[in-house]
Amino acid sequence: MRKRIVLWGTGVVGSMVLAEILRHPRFELVGVGVSNPAKVGKDAGDLCGAPKTGVLATNSVEELIAIRPDAVVHYGPTAAMADDNIAIIGAFLRAGIDVCSTAMTPWVWPGMDKLPALWRDPITDACAVGNASCFTTGIDPGFANDLFPMTLMGLCGEVQSVRASELLDYTDYEGDYEFEMGIGHPPEFTALLEHPDMLIMAWGATVPMIAAAAGIELDDITTTWEKWVTPDDRPSAKGVLEAGTVAAIRFTINGIYRGREVITLEHVNRIGLDAAPDWPAGTRDDVYRVDIVGSPSISQETSFRFTDGSARTPAVAGCLATGMRALNAVPAVNDLPAGWVTALDLPLIPGIGTIR
Structure with a gap:
């Protein structure tokens, strides 16, 4: 029908x-x-x-x-x-x-x-x-931050911590990130999402969702925000990022339960795969990753790609997957x-x- x-x-x-x-x-x-x-x-x-x-x-x-x-x-x-x-x-x-x-x-x-x-x-x-x-x-995309980790949690006898990470290169991405994340701005610029309350409200809803799914009530939700400044000019789909500006950001939204961090939503977004080399990266480029410490511990990476010869980027493939989740x-x-x-x-x- x-x-x-x-x-x-x-x-x-x-x-x-x-x-x-x-x-x-x-x-x-x-x-x-x-x-x-x-x-x-x-x-x-x-x-x-x-x-x-x-x-x-x-x-x-x-x-x-x-x-x-x-x-x-x-x-x-x-x-x-x-x-x-x-x-x-x-x-x-x-x-x-x-x-x-x-x-x-x-x-x-x-x-x-x-x-x-x-x-x-x-x-x-x-x-x-x-x-x-x-x-x-959600556009972050929601399923990578809630459906994937909650599904894997259902395979465990105990979960000590669960982390859902977006690890993407934004070099060819044309979506909005300058004002929201501060990429391309001097490090002293305060991005919209750098404000903890704004970050939690805008992208953090999956953290209390996972807690509710696990049958717990969080004591607190905290955030972290880090910036990496490029020493050299970097090309991107939106033009050249000048040396001395932010070329990568890393943030976390953390669910605290009984004094420890049990649920973490993490984003690492770079302009260039060599940016912020000490920060987390996937075993492949451009992945969504879930890491569970528990019984058993589980790691899962998911990548989105177009294989139709269109040369569209992994970030755009992730956008299509997000849209199809709503339609399906x-x-x-x-x-x-x-x-x-x-x-x-x-x-x-x-x-x-x-x-x-």
């Missing part, structure tokens, strides 16, 4: 998912929503490099609601544009349409203490009014009761229709 899908947002992630929907046997594209006025009226195929479809992009939420899709897959901006995300997603939910999104990373665990009520309550109310469900994977979750989200949906509410999502 095909699911009728409206896709909102045709940036890097949304345009790649759009192309996948058009050739997927279990999903039917019935509408495309865009915020960029220049894209209004364009054919969905033109927005993702595919043949024309007859489905034209619109910026009208009302038009898309009138189509009555089974779900909206939402690839809007980050929580920096929270008001826009809440307005658009809330409108679909109030109309009784389930939403699966990547945009609002704090929503991966809506019960997080640091999540502002004005970011939580409108969606809670919209779900109740429309009897609809809202699932957010639609049938399960449709079957769940109304309200917030987290990774703990979902069954196994094996990717129905992917083998063909």
Whole structure:
């Protein structure tokens, strides 16, 4: 049974998912929503490099609601544009349409203490009014920070600590990181995410989620932030990083339980694989890594690659995987009761229709 899908947002992630929907046997594209006025009226195929479809992009939420899709897959901006995300997603939910999104990373665990009520309550109310469900994977990507470590924890008799790490080279990455992470700025520049409360709220929701999954309540959540300054100019997809500026950052978000660090979310993001040589790296380039110390201890590395000859980078492959997690979750989200949906509410999502 095909699911009728409206896709909102045709940036890097949304345009790649759009192309996948058009050739997927279990999903039917019935509408495309865009915020960029220049894209209004364009054919969905033109927005993702595919043949024309007859489905034209619109910026009208009302038009898309009138189509009555089974779900909206939402690839809007980050929580920096929270008001826009809440307005658009809330409108679909109030109309009784389930939403699966990547945009609002704090929503991966809506019960997080640091999540502002004005970011939580409108969606809670919209779900109740429309009897609809809202699932957010996160863009960090959520599954690497929650689904992977929690799945591996289920193989252990005891877990003394669990660490989920993103270890990526951003040389060819064109996403946002300058203001958020301070890459490319002098070391005295204070990046947005360098503020502990902002870092925990923006990217730390998986830490209390893992704690809840393990049946514990954390005593505290702490952070660390480190910078590495390049001694030489470094090329990147966004231009040259000058010598004396930040070319790598490393941060952790740490769940503290009974006086010790038990859950750690770590990011190491570099411009150049030789940057910050003393910091963690994978056994391969550009990986997501889980390390569990316990009984047994487990290490797992996951890499995302394109093997189609397109030369798209591993970071972009990870973006596609993030987007597909939201799309492939639609049938399960449709079957769940109304309200917030987290990774703990979902069954196994094996990717129905992917083998063909």
